[in-house]
Amino acid sequence: MLKKRFDMIIFFCLCSISGVFGVDEVKSVSVTEGESVTLDITKTQKGDLTWRFGQILIATFNTQNNERKYYSDSADGIFRGRLELDQTGSLIITNTTTQHTGLYGVYSWNNNNISTFSLTVYAHLPVPVISRDPSQCSSSSSSSSSSSQQNCSVLCSLVNVSDVNVSWYKGNSLLSSISVSDLSFSLSLPLEVEYQDKNTYSCVINNPIRNQTNLLDITQLCHTCAEPLHCCGFTEAVIRLVLSALVGVTAVAVLFYDIRSRRLQQKKSLQTSQSHTD
Ligand SMILES: *[C@@H]1O[C@H](CO)[C@@H](O)[C@H](O)[C@H]1NC(C)=O
Ligand SMILES: *[C@@H]1O[C@H](CO)[C@@H](O)[C@H](O)[C@H]1NC(C)=O
Numbered sequence: 001m002l003k004k005r006f007d008m009i010i011f012f013c014l015c016s017i018s019g020v021f022g023v024d025e026v027k028s029v030s031v032t033e034g035e036s037v038t039l040d041i042t043k044t045q046k047g048d049l050t051w052r053f054g055q056i057l058i059a060t061f062n063t064q065n066n067e068r069k070y071y072s073d074s075a076d077g078i079f080r081g082r083l084e085l086d087q088t089g090s091l092i093i094t095n096t097t098t099q100h101t102g103l104y105g106v107y108s109w110n111n112n113n114i115s116t117f118s119l120t121v122y123a124h125l126p127v128p129v130i131s132r133d134p135s136q137c138s139s140s141s142s143s144s145s146s147s148s149q150q151n152c153s154v155l156c157s158l159v160n161v162s163d164v165n166v167s168w169y170k171g172n173s174l175l176s177s178i179s180v181s182d183l184s185f186s187l188s189l190p191l192e193v194e195y196q197d198k199n200t201y202s203c204v205i206n207n208p209i210r211n212q213t214n215l216l217d218i219t220q221l222c223h224t225c226a227e228p229l230h231c232c233g234f235t236e237a238v239i240r241l242v243l244s245a246l247v248g249v250t251a252v253a254v255l256f257y258d259i260r261s262r263r264l265q266q267k268k269s270l271q272t273s274q275s276h277t278d
């Protein structure tokens with residue numbers, strides 16, 4: 001009890017000390033690429049303001065005459081055409097890219113540190129792709145064994161993702177999850193379900209600010225084991241198309257030939273009958 005109170009006193013002391021000396025925390029801001037973000041300095045300032053990305057000068061603002069300067073060629077030009085300063089001197093970055101991730105500082109004319117922002121720009125989350133596990137599919141023939149009749153193996157797959165978690169949910173409960181920190185060109189999270197299962201399964205990919213979901217359709221996906229979905233789907237379709245086209249053409253040709261030969265026969269018989277009457 002006493003200790004708790006003591007802790008609280010220390011806590012308040014620390015807070016007021018930091019208030020007095022203006023040691024603000026770094027403000028964290030997160031957006032998805034393509035969005036705009038405002039780094040808001042809240043308090044109005046006097047004199048010149050300077051914005052830096054890390055140590056690199058990117059913009060200045062004169063609070064007296066509202067004169068704005070943007071340094072478009074700095075930082076390899078990643079801010080070209082994307083910076084705006086509003087009437088308070090807050091910095092707006094439009095159409096953000098992941099390259100804009102980093103620390104931003106705004107400084108007063110005498111180089112006082114006014115505010116620091118830690119901006120994280122997340123890449124777009126792709127929609128996870130759910131497919132039949134092709135290895136499971138080919139190993140078990142579509143008819144015989146009973147286990148393959150009951151169960152269906154599926155994969156939730158993603159390409160080119162980093163800093164995400166990929167998870168399978170059954171209804172609202174988490175079944176399995178993997179965490180991807182480095183850029184992963186291709187990853188798959190497997191799941192085994194029974195054919196008759198009526199639960200809702202979903203694959204969810206999320207980063208700290210967004211998520212994307214895809215629902216598993218067991219009836220659609222699990223009743224096509226005989227035809228491997230991955231390797232041969234397209235080639236097979238093409239072969240089928242060509243074959244059916246050939247069959248069609250042949251049928252038409254036969255029909256034409258048939259008609260022509262009948263006509264010829266008719267003509268002949270007509271001629272013979274005519275020659276008879278002559
Ligand atoms: C500015 O202040 C923040 C804390 O408010 C600190 O993290 C940052 O390092 C400071 N920047 C400079 C250049 O002093
Ligand atoms: C946003 O930036 C991308 C390149 O990062 C560009 O292709 C696109 O045209 C820009 N969009 C707008 C609305 O400026």
Ligand SMILES: *[C@@H]1O[C@H](CO)[C@@H](O)[C@H](O)[C@H]1NC(C)=O
Nearest residue numbers: 158159160161183184185186
């Ligand atoms: C994945 O990233 C690589 C390299 O950045 C790129 O060449 C490839 O086209 C990307 N693939 C997809 C499906 O976006």
Ligand SMILES: *[C@@H]1O[C@H](CO)[C@@H](O)[C@H](O)[C@H]1NC(C)=O
Nearest residue numbers: 147148150151152192193194
């Ligand atoms: C079928 O899948 C269920 C989970 O959905 C699992 O408990 C069971 O062991 C599997 N059966 C076979 C034969 O693999």
Ligand SMILES: *[C@@H]1O[C@H](CO)[C@@H](O)[C@H](O)[C@H]1NC(C)=O
Nearest residue numbers: 163164165178179206207208
């Ligand atoms: C992924 O999950 C772990 C454990 O639940 C969590 O600590 C981490 O913050 C998550 N990462 C993302 C990108 O959501």
Ligand SMILES: *[C@@H]1O[C@H](CO)[C@@H](O)[C@H](O)[C@H]1NC(C)=O
Nearest residue numbers: 169204206209210211212213
């Ligand atoms: C996905 O995001 C929505 C809000 O955008 C949230 O309501 C939902 O709970 C999230 N789902 C998961 C599985 O994190």
